[in-house]
Amino acid sequence: MNSEYGKLYIVATPIGNLGDITIRALETLKSVDIVAAEDTRQAGKLLSHFEIKKPLISYFEHNKAQRGPVIIEKLRNGENVALVSDAGTPGISDPGADIIKLAREEGITVTMTPGPVAGIMAVVLSGLDTSRFVFEAFLPEEKKKRKEIIESLKKETRTCVFYESPHRIISTLSEMEEILGGERRMALCRELTKVHEEIDLKTIEEHVAMFREKAPRGEYVMVLEGISRESLEEEKKAAWDDISVTEHVEKLIAEGLSKKEAIKKAALERGSSRNEIYNLYEKEKKA
Ligand code: SAM
Numbered sequence: 329m330n331s332e333y334g335k336l337y338i339v340a341t342p343i344g345n346l347g348d349i350t351i352r353a354l355e356t357l358k359s360v361d362i363v364a365a366e367d368t369r370q371a372g373k374l375l376s377h378f379e380i381k382k383p384l385i386s387y388f389e390h391n392k393a394q395r396g397p398v399i400i401e402k403l404r405n406g407e408n409v410a411l412v413s414d415a416g417t418p419g420i421s422d423p424g425a426d427i428i429k430l431a432r433e434e435g436i437t438v439t440m441t442p443g444p445v446a447g448i449m450a451v452v453l454s455g456l457d458t459s460r461f462v463f464e465a466f467l468p469e470e471k472k473k474r475k476e477i478i479e480s481l482k483k484e485t486r487t488c489v490f491y492e493s494p495h496r497i498i499s500t501l502s503e504m505e506e507i508l509g510g511e512r513r514m515a516l517c518r519e520l521t522k523v524h525e526e527i528d529l530k531t532i533e534e535h536v537a538m539f540r541e542k543a544p545r546g547e548y549v550m551v552l553e554g555i556s557r558e559s560l561e562e563e564k565k566a567a568w569d570d571i572s573v574t575e576h577v578e579k580l581i582a583e584g585l586s587k588k589e590a591i592k593k594a595a596l597e598r599g600s601s602r603n604e605i606y607n608l609y610e611k612e613k614k615a
Pocket of ligand 1: 343413416418445446490491493518519520521
């Protein structure tokens, strides 16, 4: 890192409640030379609420390619820059990640004042398993790609977190119902940290039915329950119900595997132990 360069400070800001700004975020915003913001109007409001006056420069999805190098030049000249996004943590589903990468490549120190992330708050409040989760962020707009991602979640055992805009939430839920079935539970986490904060945990089909009565309003995070490891095992076993263990092992041997390898693979495919498959195979053969 070059000590003559300025530092890039990634500053998390509230996702709806100004009281969630941190002391370090305020100190950093006061101390830097310039604030790069996804939306300068929004950032201006935030700064003036806390009586901070700083020059603002816009940095968003459609100007990031030109604006990134301008910000890097300022940092190289020794200016300290704070990056804020519309809400929450820059770099999470917004263009922050690109400037962080650029700065690191240039040997500029990047540090952060951490704070709210809508997806983390949602998974914590969802009432679903928080021990393992996957952050899918926004699904792609292209129908085929969306479908592929949803398909890939059929066997996902981890809790899945999605961002979604209110005008697409009904169609996304309907696609999920079609592909994953309506019985999986999902927490819709709405207006987090705001007056109308609401966490609604029910099945996908119940959500779809609810939206027939009441239009979506505000910002949402969708938290989808993973399938249990037990049902995954049961599904695996059920997929082989029509074929006996002996037929299964011999099919694999016919494909070129040794008996040992075939038993190992059959055990894996049926979600059983090698011992169990070996014993059944020997017993069925004798019979
Ligand atoms: N960088 C932000 C963060 O740290 O969470 C996320 C930005 S992303 C462009 C905006 C999405 O985050 C929204 O469409 C919504 O899914 C989610 N979101 C942001 N604020 C929220 C809130 N207060 N309540 C629920 N969802 C929110």
